[in-house]
Amino acid sequence: NAGVTQTPKFQVLKTGQSMTLQCAQDMNHNSMYWYRQDPGMGLRLIYYSASEGTTDKGEVPNGYNVSRLNKREFSLRLESAAPSQTSVYFCASSDMTHSGNTIYFGEGSWLTVV
Amino acid sequence: GENVEQHPSTLSVQEGDSAVIKCTYSDSASNYFPWYKQELGKGPQLIIDIRSNVGEKKDQRIAVTLNKTAKHFSLHITETQPEDSAVYFCAASGWVSGTYKYIFGTGTRLKVLA
Numbered sequence: 001n002a003g004v005t006q007t008p009k010f011q012v013l014k015t016g017q018s019m020t021l022q023c024a025q026d027m028n029h030n031s032m033y034w035y036r037q038d039p040g041m042g043l044r045l046i047y048y049s050a051s052e053g054t055t056d057k058g059e060v061p062n063g064y065n066v067s068r069l070n071k072r073e074f075s076l077r078l079e080s081a082a083p084s085q086t087s088v089y090f091c092a093s094s095d096m097t098h099s100g101n102t103i104y105f106g107e108g109s110w111l112t113v114v
Numbered sequence: 115g116e117n118v119e120q121h122p123s124t125l126s127v128q129e130g131d132s133a134v135i136k137c138t139y140s141d142s143a144s145n146y147f148p149w150y151k152q153e154l155g156k157g158p159q160l161i162i163d164i165r166s167n168v169g170e171k172k173d174q175r176i177a178v179t180l181n182k183t184a185k186h187f188s189l190h191i192t193e194t195q196p197e198d199s200a201v202y203f204c205a206a207s208g209w210v211s212g213t214y215k216y217i218f219g220t221g222t223r224l225k226v227l228a
Binding site: 004031033040041042043044045048050056090094101102103104105106107108 | 120123146148150155156157158159160163203205211213214215216218219220221
């Protein structure tokens with residue numbers, strides 16, 4: 001059972017370059033998320049998609065765009081990378097109910113912008 | 115805005131001792147409180163969770179307690195082992211604007227000394 005799969009695992013970009021992080025989940029979850037993790041900052045929400053066809057900004061959306069391609073896939077795009085976007089990025093998914101459900105994370109993508 | 119405070123940021127214990135990590139949340143609408151364990155180079159993995167209608171939950175050596183009045187919840191690990199060494203995150207979540215929002219603590223690095 002793969003769960004949440006994200007690619008690439010590691011990437012080095014030059015300032016100004018663009019790239020897309022890919023994410024797919026095989027749990028038939030409605031909701032998907034992109035987080036970034038920085039030392040001492042915990043996990044901060046960049047964008048989320050409550051269901052297929054919808055996307056919304058999270059806590060730190062500036063400099064990013066997302067696409068919910070279908071129910072399985074949710075990509076994160078950096079149009080013009082900046083050193084401040086050096087971070088570890090996690091994709092996650094959950095099956096949304098009013099009583100709360102577990103959020104499952106991918107293994108992470110380490111991005112360095114030089 | 116809403117936040118979750120987590121303490122301590124680092125914790126060292128001798129193997130076999132107990133470890134306690136505490137979190138405080140601000141949003142009274144939060145009703146689901148998961149705890150995640152993150153090993154080096156991996157994504158966060160759920161280890162235990164508790165819902166707002168329960169005061170305590172236990173799973174082998176791990177337990178979580180919730181005090182809704184004080185907005186506190188804690189993770190207790192007994193008989194710690196070296197493999198418990200990792201970063202632990204708490205989260206508080208609730209239904210907001212059509213989706214389940216999660217706010218994470220900043221993490222506790224637990225070191226179990228053999």
